Amino acid sequence: MDERIMQFRVGVVVLAVALIGGFLILLFNHFPSFTKNTYTVKVQFHDAPGVSAGTPVRRSGVAIGRVTAVLLQKKEDGKGVLVTTEIDQGQSIYHNEVMQINSVGLLGDAELAVVDSRNRSLAGSEVAAGETIPGTVAPSPFQAIADIQGDLSSAAKSLKGAGDEVSRLAHDLDGIIGGDHSQFTRLLNKTESSLDILQKTLTNVNDIAGDEQVRKGLKDSLAGLPETFHQMQKSMAMIQSTANLANENLHNMEGFTKPLGERGESMVGNLDRSVRELDELLGQVGQFSKQLNSNQGSLGQLMHNPELYEQLSEAARNINEISRSVRPVIDNARVFAEKIAQHPEVLGVRGAIKPSSGVNK
Numbered sequence: 141m142d143e144r145i146m147q148f149r150v151g152v153v154v155l156a157v158a159l160i161g162g163f164l165i166l167l168f169n170h171f172p173s174f175t176k177n178t179y180t181v182k183v184q185f186h187d188a189p190g191v192s193a194g195t196p197v198r199r200s201g202v203a204i205g206r207v208t209a210v211l212l213q214k215k216e217d218g219k220g221v222l223v224t225t226e227i228d229q230g231q232s233i234y235h236n237e238v239m240q241i242n243s244v245g246l247l248g249d250a251e252l253a254v255v256d257s258r259n260r261s262l263a264g265s266e267v268a269a270g271e272t273i274p275g276t277v278a279p280s281p282f283q284a285i286a287d288i289q290g291d292l293s294s295a296a297k298s299l300k301g302a303g304d305e306v307s308r309l310a311h312d313l314d315g316i317i318g319g320d321h322s323q324f325t326r327l328l329n330k331t332e333s334s335l336d337i338l339q340k341t342l343t344n345v346n347d348i349a350g351d352e353q354v355r356k357g358l359k360d361s362l363a364g365l366p367e368t369f370h371q372m373q374k375s376m377a378m379i380q381s382t383a384n385l386a387n388e389n390l391h392n393m394e395g396f397t398k399p400l401g402e403r404g405e406s407m408v409g410n411l412d413r414s415v416r417e418l419d420e421l422l423g424q425v426g427q428f429s430k431q432l433n434s435n436q437g438s439l440g441q442l443m444h445n446p447e448l449y450e451q452l453s454e455a456a457r458n459i460n461e462i463s464r465s466v467r468p469v470i471d472n473a474r475v476f477a478e479k480i481a482q483h484p485e486v487l488g489v490r491g492a493i494k495p496s497s498g499v500n501k
Contacts, residue, residue, distance in 0.1 A: 177229040179269035190250030204231040239275035
């Protein structure tokens with residue numbers, strides 16, 4: 141074979157391998173880190189099942205980075221797994237988000253998903269390059285099946301026990317029925333009688349409830365229940381208000397009777413003294429009325445002696461006559477006083493010689 145043909149074939153194979161390798165790189169998005177601008181974010185997990193270098197980091201199903209290293213921490217550094225990721229520039233991660241490991245596929249493959257944290261108190265600031273954030277692990281379906289395996293086993297045992305109990309009950313029932321048919325017959329007869337009574341009861345209920353007027357009355361009663369409840373509520377409110385008012389009145393009465401109770405002894409003493417004084421006053425009034433009715437006193441003489449009354453009446457008439465007689469004298473004296481006041485010169489010699497025309501008013 142010509143050497144040039146051999147070189148051509150080798151070149152074709154090398155080119156094909158390069159193309160296939162580039163296609164695989166594009167398919168799995170596994171470019172070297174120098175082809176993209178990324179920044180590092182570290183994630184602390186308690187455990188990291190299925191996570192290894194190259195595990196994708198996704199947000200809403202879209203790849204935004206990859207895992208570059210998985211480090212099992214020593215006991216003195218703190219238990220757990222520290223996962224280092226490279227996140228593409230322009231894809232920010234925030235403190236109120238969390239890295240969660242999700243299982244994908246049946247072979248135990250995993251991915252890191254950026255999801256919102258349930259802790260609403262976390263800040264919404266961006267995670268800086270090189271910062272370490274906490275991570276969680278989503279429950280795996282296989283782990284969930286493994287967890288419920290024990291419960292399924294317990295349920296199966298419970299079902300088996302229930303089946304045994306049913307079998308035992310059937311065996312006991314078979315023994316009862318097979319041993320004594322008369323008892324079973326009596327049981328059936330009683331059951332039939334009970335069913336007859338139940339049928340009669342249902343018939344009576346149907347007769348009552350089947351009446352159109354009864355049904356209408358029941359509907360009206362049920363329709364009026366809300367209004368009745370409303371009235372009951374209003375009545376209860378009025379009763380409560382009345383009870384509050386009565387309580388307030390009792391409280392006020394207590395404020396009134398408490399001072400009476402504290403001063404009761406002195407008030408009773410004052411009342412007793414007032415009663416004694418009233419008794420003495422009534423005695424004096426009675427004595428005065430006796431003396432008034434007696435003929436010995438002045439008032440009694442005045443009321444019972446006609447002569448004394450006539451004398452007093454005559455004296456009053458004499459006083460009246462004297463007052464009528466004295467009245468002209470008083471009038472003359474008044475006139476004289478007025479004249480003296482107007483012409484005082486009449487009292488002297490000069491006035492007699494040279495009378496004046498009067499006092500100027």
